[in-house]
Amino acid sequence: MTAATAPASAPSPTLADRLIAAQFGARDGVLTVGGLDVRTLAAHHGTPLYVYDAALARGRLNALRAALDGFAEVYYSIKANPALAPLLAAEGIGLEVASGAEFLLARAAGAPAGRILFAGPGKGAAELELAIAGGIGEIHLESFDEIALVADIGRRLGRQVPVSIRVNPAPAAQGGAMRMGGKPTAFGFDEEMLAEVATAVEAEPGLALGGLHLFAGTQILDAAVLVAQWRHGLDLADRLAGLLGRPLTSIDLGGGLGIPYHAGDGTLDLEIVRAGAADLAARVAASPALRDARLLVEPGRFLAGPAGVYLAAVRTVKTSRGQRFVVTDGGMHHQLAASGNLGQVIKRDFPLVAATRLGGAPIGDTQVVGPLCTPLDTIGRQTALPEVAPGDLVAVLQSGAYGLSSSPVGFLSHPMPAEVLVDDGHVTVLRPAGRFEAPLVNLAAPIGGL
Numbered sequence: 001m002t003a004a005t006a007p008a009s010a011p012s013p014t015l016a017d018r019l020i021a022a023q024f025g026a027r028d029g030v031l032t033v034g035g036l037d038v039r040t041l042a043a044h045h046g047t048p049l050y051v052y053d054a055a056l057a058r059g060r061l062n063a064l065r066a067a068l069d070g071f072a073e074v075y076y077s078i079k080a081n082p083a084l085a086p087l088l089a090a091e092g093i094g095l096e097v098a099s100g101a102e103f104l105l106a107r108a109a110g111a112p113a114g115r116i117l118f119a120g121p122g123k124g125a126a127e128l129e130l131a132i133a134g135g136i137g138e139i140h141l142e143s144f145d146e147i148a149l150v151a152d153i154g155r156r157l158g159r160q161v162p163v164s165i166r167v168n169p170a171p172a173a174q175g176g177a178m179r180m181g182g183k184p185t186a187f188g189f190d191e192e193m194l195a196e197v198a199t200a201v202e203a204e205p206g207l208a209l210g211g212l213h214l215f216a217g218t219q220i221l222d223a224a225v226l227v228a229q230w231r232h233g234l235d236l237a238d239r240l241a242g243l244l245g246r247p248l249t250s251i252d253l254g255g256g257l258g259i260p261y262h263a264g265d266g267t268l269d270l271e272i273v274r275a276g277a278a279d280l281a282a283r284v285a286a287s288p289a290l291r292d293a294r295l296l297v298e299p300g301r302f303l304a305g306p307a308g309v310y311l312a313a314v315r316t317v318k319t320s321r322g323q324r325f326v327v328t329d330g331g332m333h334h335q336l337a338a339s340g341n342l343g344q345v346i347k348r349d350f351p352l353v354a355a356t357r358l359g360g361a362p363i364g365d366t367q368v369v370g371p372l373c374t375p376l377d378t379i380g381r382q383t384a385l386p387e388v389a390p391g392d393l394v395a396v397l398q399s400g401a402y403g404l405s406s407s408p409v410g411f412l413s414h415p416m417p418a419e420v421l422v423d424d425g426h427v428t429v430l431r432p433a434g435r436f437e438a439p440l441v442n443l444a445a446p447i448g449g450l
């Protein structure tokens, strides 16, 4: 195995080594995904290419379900990777969406409307109407204007709209690498305002208030922090039930379950999740205000991230003033997160390997870059790839969540990569590769105008 994610001096095994051993495999020095050799997949579907392993995604879901042991249902937050929504919906879980288009994706993926939730700080009238008319299971209210807007749409459509209040928890309940609660935020209502918000929602006869939604932070690797947030969610649920004077029917504890990306990252300890969930389940069972509520968690990254590999082909290897560069056909336009430009303060490398030269002797200090005309397009800053040549493949592991779905695919107008799913040895093309085309017409032949 190569020492691929860290300087050559770092001790092995690297995160990439561990992931390959645990989740993938290698045959004659070539990475396999779901038992299939990535060289063959790339030859059939071209590069760059996203490959997803169905068994890995299902395995993540089953491991989480086992740890929760009935404490909460699992919903999948589809913005992490819409391409995996049909696979996960087929396992019987609900879907969490963040736009009208995602609602349509979720329906097309096979989720019943009643098992779809809609959250987001600036939902529009058209997408709300689409979701409400379509019978969505619950809308998470995030502003006073939205309370009025949803009530108004419900009235017009003659529907009672199932809603929950999205709460931005107080700082004491915080944790996670990318905090989304506890400080000023556009998401939800500050918990300090809960009484006022509950009054406003209750004043709308067309809104059926079931409970609350709490989502405080993403990429949480410390299971104790996660459980503490869930506990705080139950505290808030108790408070809300007290304010309403009736039991809650819905408590959404959010997503945020993390996965390791960088050398030194730990793995979310599902044993701690299991013990915490059992403890909280006992508390819920003992509480008349909470025991009839449907509890759920809504992870995206945890389910999808480990199941995806982003493959790119080497185009050239060059040296500039002593620095070795491997230039590939893939980069930040498809895998922004791996380039470190998706909000990371410190740009650290994702697990990245020479997928057709596993086991090759590492050469220290190699940067792996994409084809875009910007130094931001760097997907490996301090790798130790072995000797590679044009045509070799580089694989970015942990690419199944917030890969393609969060990348600036329009930048430099490259075609979209194909996305393929490997399931029990069979390959399904989820998205065919795009083609070269000029997407906009020129001024001599305009599409239209006022």
Ligand SMILES: *Cc1c(COP(=O)(O)O)cnc(C)c1O
Pocket: 077, 079, 080, 096, 098, 119, 120, 215, 217, 218, 219, 254, 255, 256, 257, 298, 299, 300, 301, 302
């Ligand atoms: C994005 C999002 C999630 C999923 O977050 P992960 O960190 O990927 O688990 C869950 N809930 C809401 C409301 C979100 O916006």
